Amino acid sequence: MGVPHRTAVSPPGLFSALKLISRILAAVVGGYLLSAGLITLAAMALGFTMAQSEAVVLVSMLGFLLYLAVLLWSFAERRLWRVWAVTAGGAAATVGLALWLAPLLAG
Amino acid sequence: MGESFRQSMTWLHSWAGVVIGALLFAIFWMGTLSVFDREIDRWMIPDTRLSTVAAPPSLDAVAAVAVGLVRPEHRAWLATLPTDREPVVKLFFQDSEDHFESRFLDPATMALLPEAGSWAASDFIFPFHYNLNLEWMHIGYWLVGILGMAMLVMLTSGVIIHHRIFTDFFTFRPGGKLPRSSLDLHNLTAVVGLPFHFVITLSGLIIFFSIHFPGVVPIVYQDKQADFVKEAYGVVQRDAAGVPGDLASLDAMRMRASELWSGGQPYFVRIWHPGDANSYVEMRRSFPDTVTMNLDAVYFDGPTGAILHTHTAKPVMTVQRFLSGLHFIQFEHWTLRWLYFVLGLSGCVMIAAGFIYWLESRRKRHAAQGLAGVRIVEGLAVGAVTGIVTATLAFFVANRLLPTGATVLGYERYALEIWIFYLVWLASFVHAWIRPGHAWREQGWTIAGLAALAVILNGVTTGDHLVRTLTEASWAVAGMDLALLAGASVAAFAAWRLRPRAAVSLSFKQPAE
Amino acid sequence: MSDWLLFIGILGTAYLGFALLALGQSKHRRTVKAADLKTPFRSAIPRCLGALALATSLALALLRDGPSFGALLWVTVLTAGAIAVAFTLAWRPKWLRPLAVCFV
Known part of the structure; x- marks a missing residue:
């Protein structure tokens, strides 16, 4: 089998280092907030069909697998702007929606 | 599968591996040692090298000792009862900030053992595994959490980039050059251990779901967060009365709990507001013969021994406790315990071999190019x-x-x-x-x-x-x-x-x- | 005593199962200096027997320890068995030759 062929190494330079850091931030922080936002919405929805505490535990367990998928996608997706759009944009949308909906549902 | 997808996964796997491999090895190493944490404790704290006592000790006798040691600032004291692997009664005294002081008792004589003088495995090696012993602002839990997610990324990307995962399933060629033999060893331990490595990592994260996704309960429950704790964990709380009160027989309470649990025994007894008229007793059921770490608990009124509340985990929570139990391995099963130890070591070998492959496959090139x-x-x-x-x-x-x-x-x-x-x-x-x-x-x-x-x-x-x-x-x-x-x-x-x-x-x- | 025997059975059938799976692959047959299997059908035989052995290992594990411990025991033993077969092929391939020549 031998040693696998090397990947295309990005050209050195400040610009690509910054792009890398940007991608890592989008993936790790943005992706986390996106996952957290999605599962919070899911917990609220599932609270109508099962005990609320059960819904919270269920979505939290699945949340780790969701975050894993987001992380892998963030490094596979070629275009950096898309990564930011999905993670940060999605995080803002889902967390925002959750924060807005929650007092309405609880009250 | 697109070549560029595989390329990006290859890049991710090698670079993430190099950056976080050191901490991942530390977590795996300490985790592997933690499989035998109680045994290491015996070795490091010789005073606890006691033979196991057949019968569970009298809880009232334990309480008699605890009462002599408890101080006004303690809002609770608790005892963990002896097991095969831990032949001592551990007494803990809990203050209002949930700091604990501990002393050990010889269960046969109820004599206080000398202070341990060592954190040994249970208080140094094991916590190192799950929070790197970095307590401040939970930063250690977060760091280990990120590393756990990174490990899942490593495992998944590793499978994606492995060209011939089935053809090379048993391939290990130690006789040749180091880059190839280290890659073979890395692939072998990673692929055949994949169910273990993935489930152990995921279950480790699941154990701390409330730390890693802390926003869900506050947002969903708004100002009624105590409802979550009550429904999920059955925790009872009531304030102290400020008036002295007696404590009814703990042994009698244990018998009542055991009846409710069809013969199950408590492993944990906590007395809240000791000496107060509003004191109450929390007993938790042991789990020596199930993977699931049940949350069965009975709460008793302190002065009268009347049952205040009983709790059993709901189905989804039971799944979370099963997955946690897969990780904590608190059950009595020596064969499995040794197998976990061997698999933990294989995880350490996996990470170390990965490092060696990274180094050896680049050594000549870096030396030639002065990198x-x-x-x-x-x-x-x-x-x-x-x-x-x-x-x-x-x-x-x-x-x-x-x-x-x-x-x-x-x-x-x-x-x-x-x-x-x-x-x-x-x-x-x-x-x-x-x-x-x-x-x-x-x-x-x-x-x-x-x-x-x-x-x-x-x-x-x-x-x-x-x-x-x-x-x-x-x-x-x-x-x-x-x-x-x-x-x-x-x-x-x-x-x-x-x-x-x-x-x-x-x-x-x-x-x- | 029977617990120990069962465990040896679980580990043994797991090892045997993986050994059979490995010996269904031509590269490993070459390692143990056995002749290649001529047709795909002939390579399927050790593989099927291997799978059967692994299934037997699972059955014995469930018998010994019940559903949850048994399944857990099996999964962990599988890893140990697979590593053991890989190490045998790497360092003592001759030990597997008798098994390899059972299939032609």
Whole structure:
């Protein structure tokens, strides 16, 4: 089998280092907030069909697998702007929606 | 599968691996040791090398001792009851900030054992595994959480980039060049151990779901967060009355709990607001023969012994407790415990072999192009792998050498052991960076020497040398000594194989048949 | 006593199962210096027997320890068995030759 062929190494330079850091931030922080936002919405929805505490535990367990998928996608997706759009944009949308909906549902 | 997808996963796998491999090894190493944390405790705290008592101790007798030690600032005291692996009663005194002081009791005589003077495995090695002993603002939990997610990324990306995962399932060619044999070993331990590595990592994250996704409960429950705790964990709370009160018989309460649990026994008893008229007793059920760490609990009124509340986990929570139980392995099953230990070691080998592959596949190129990558990463790898093992053994040796009650610069004995661990670990990185090409071998010999020394010191300082522990069936101590000797042999063999010789490439090759 | 026997059975059938799976692959047959299997059908035989052995291992594990412990025991033993077969092929391939020549 031998040693696998090397990947295309990005050209050195400040610009690509910054792009890398940007991608890592989008993936790790943005992706986390996106996952957290999605599962919070899911917990609220599932609270109508099962005990609320059960819904919270269920979505939290699945949340780790969701975050894993987001992380892998963030490094596979070629275009950096898309990564930011999905993670940060999605995080803002889902967390925002959750924060807005929650007092309405609880009250 | 697109080639560029595989390329990006390859890039991710090798770079993430190099950056976080050191901490991942530390977590896996400490986790593997934690499989036998109670046995290591026996070795490091000789006063607890007691034989197991057949009958559970009287809880009222335990309470009599606790009452003498509890102080007004303690809002609760609790006792964990002896098991096969932990033959002592552990008393804890909990203050209003949930700090705990602990003392141990001999369950046969109810005598207080001397202060342990060591954090040993249960309070240093095990917490290191799940929060790197970084308590401040939960930062350790977060760091381990990120590393756990990174491990899942590593496992998944590793599977994606493995070209011939089934064809190469059993492939291990130790006789050839180091890049290939280390990659083979890395792939072997990773692929055949994949169910274990993935489930262990995911279950480790799931254990701490409320720390890692802390926003869900506050947002969903708004100002009624206590409802979540009550529904999920069945926790009862009531304030102290400020008026003195008695405590009814704990043994009678235990019998009532056992009836409710169809014969199950408590492993944990906590008395809230001791001595108060509003005191109440929390009993939690043990789980020696299930994977699931049940949340069965009974709460009793302190002065009367009346049942206040009983709790059992709901179905989804039971799944979470099953997955947690897969990770914590608190059940009694020695075969599984040893298998987990072997698989944990295979995880350590996986990470170490990954490092070695990264280094060896780039060594010539970096040397030719004058790049510093291999030099820097090699120092990191040596410190991360042989370094932390050396530091752990120094921790054991220091445990045997430090006298009782020793203090230096205001640091108590248990803290001195921990200082020695970190200082030796730091020194191993320095050694690795100033002795390139020799560090692996020299640290290998150091490990062998320290491990053998630890066994000798145990015999000398406690009298429980191997002949005695094997004949007296003192399995925890004997097991630790034997494991140390086995480790010493492996380290010595590896160091000997790495001795300088004419051939440039090193290999795992055995002498020809 | 029977617990121990069952465990040896669980480990043994796991090892045997993986050995059979490995010996269904031509590269490993070459390692143990056995002749290649001529047709795909002939390579399927050790593989099927291997799978059967692994299934037997699972059955024995469930018998010994019940559903949850048994399944857990099996999964962990599988890893140990697979590593053991890989190490045998790497360092003592001749030990597997008798098994390899059962299939032609």
